[in-house]
Amino acid sequence: MTAAERCDRCGAQAYVRAVLTSGGQLLFCAHHARAVEETLRPQTTQWQDETERLHEDNRTVVR
Template sequence: METTVTAAELTRQDRCDRCGAQAFVRATLPTADGMELLFCGHHFRAHELKLVAAGAVVQDERHRLDEPSYSASV
């Protein structure tokens, strides 16, 4: 099934840039190099307003926190 998501899904290897917890949100900044930032749910909430204000494209996969295969590792 086709989706509008162009970036790869986040994996267990993707870690929050701030604390090292598993990342569930990827924010791509509108810069020339398309800098990506990864956040856990906690730190995304802390930075969400600034990211949106900066025009970042947010890929939010926090719904996956509810999946047993992920919550078991948190």
């Protein structure tokens, strides 16, 4: 997923893509994905979770 993909609920960067069995997809930030996962996940064919990227060390090295 890219930084351009935004949460369908709040507009924050999306880290979870839910591909629905009925067709289409929904994008969620980590917060909203956790809030809907229990009820929504059974209705998906794919649950792409990239929330581990939130914990990556992205510090810039200054030389």
